[in-house]
């Protein structure tokens with residue numbers, strides 16, 4: 001199915017010059033970047049984005065981290081884009097991520113794990129709308 005997903009290159013990925021590497025891997029799978037921008041989230045904006053994780057032990061820490069520096073947010077589109085991008089990222093914890101995945105290759109730890117990707121069509125819709133309005137998404 002042709003679908004869209006939200007990708008974030010997190011503050012560690014931006015600081016470590018991995019924006020190009022992430023896009024290269026995405027495009028190599030024939031997934032298109034149809035919208036992209038650099039953002040710097042406030043703590044409150046990070047909390048809104050990760051609202052599903054409110055109450056979890058890592059919530060304060062991950063929202064501090066995500067508001068600690070610039071992120072690159074992108075809308076990706078392609079056949080099975082959600083699952084293909086999740087395969088490219090690898091498991092949340094780099095120790096469980098397969099070889100050749102972005103997180104296995106570049107993550108620091110379970111929090112500083114370079115990238116985020118939507119996990120379903122429902123979360124993709126919420127996450128894309130959280131950062132982009134319809135004028136920013138080039139769709140035909």
Ligand code: CMP
Pocket residue numbers: 053058062092110111112113115116117
């Ligand atoms: P992400 O896929 O963006 O979703 C939630 C983020 O919280 C996750 O990646 C990690 O960066 C961070 N995180 C930190 N600790 C954990 C944990 N124990 N389980 C899941 N996510 C965690």
